[in-house]
């Protein structure tokens with residue numbers, strides 16, 4: 091997957107306004123709590139919690155990547171940006187599900203989902219859970235209002251057939267949302283696979299520099315989008331104009347980063363697999379990975395996260411401590427490689443020695459040498 095698929099061109103031009111003489115290509119952040127507003131408040135820009143021109147540019151950009159209009163009969167998708175990924179996740183779940191509804195969540199997804207579950211249940215929403223692998227959520231669809239998919243799942247990197255689940259969910263009368271944080275829109279387009287919502291944390295690979303928090307929701311249906319936008323206005327979980335502008339600026343390099351980081355992730359996974367201290371290595375782009383058959387059908391890039399298990403907690407901590415080019419830090423998708431012992435948070439059902447490693451944009455040879463050196467030093 092490289093320069094042939096239009097993603098590079100789309101990434102650098104996404105959301106740019108029509109050229110205007112003596113104006114910048116990407117207009118700077120608009121810092122305004124309120125706008126000049128004579129007479130009737132018909133918009134588009136009235137009050138800063140409702141709309142902001144910097145969001146508008148970013149929302150167009152993300153929409154063009156999640157659902158390229160040229161490949162969709164010219165119909166643009168609607169995107170709503172939020173202050174964080176969790177703001178976007180909550181916006182979809184809490185604006186769509188009401189007391190008495192049933193929601194199906196993954197039980198191996200992002201670590202804050204159990205908190206969301208508690209909140210949904212406190213509002214009288216029934217929650218069912220099942221693992222991502224093997225489309226296990228399928229059995230829980232009858233009577234559901236909304237199916238939440240996270241594929242690849244974080245941190246286990248299992249993958250499910252989004253098209254298959256979305257068709258079954260729609261048959262059962264349920265809406266479908268896919269968490270696209272790990273894949274980014276260049277790795278996977280959930281709306282093309284039948285989902286009603288593509289939801290993501292833009293904090294991760296989308297913006298890729300580890301310096302801002304952001305979230306977004308993209309959907310094709312104007313009414314669904316309007317409910318999400320109304321939720322943002324009610325809750326006020328809005329991104330700052332500076333963050334929105336930085337995010338847009340970062341999108342220009344998305345294809346470069348996704349290709350580079352994905353290629354290095356595959357090379358690192360291949361090198362690590364052969365190491366005697368490494369067990370249960372997972373990367374959806376490895377041809378013999380359990381996720382590969384489905385991932386290779388529905389994903390366009392496999393992401394930058396590799397996971398594996400080391401013998402125990404002490405081994406894992408010593409390994410992380412010995413790395414020079416990989417920071418011990420949470421999150422993923424950044425230009426600088428990071429890794430962590432996921433079990434330190436509690437919450438994820440992972441072994442004590444489980445490592446989630448996010449591959450950055452360092453030279454592959456340097457990174458692989460550093461990781462193998464630290465592993466060998468830990469073995470002693």
Ligand SMILES: *Cc1c(COP(=O)(O)O)cnc(C)c1O
Nearest residue numbers: 174175176200244271291293304
């Ligand atoms: C990080 C993450 C989130 C939450 O995003 P924030 O920007 O941290 O609020 C949601 N889903 C997945 C899969 C994530 O990795």
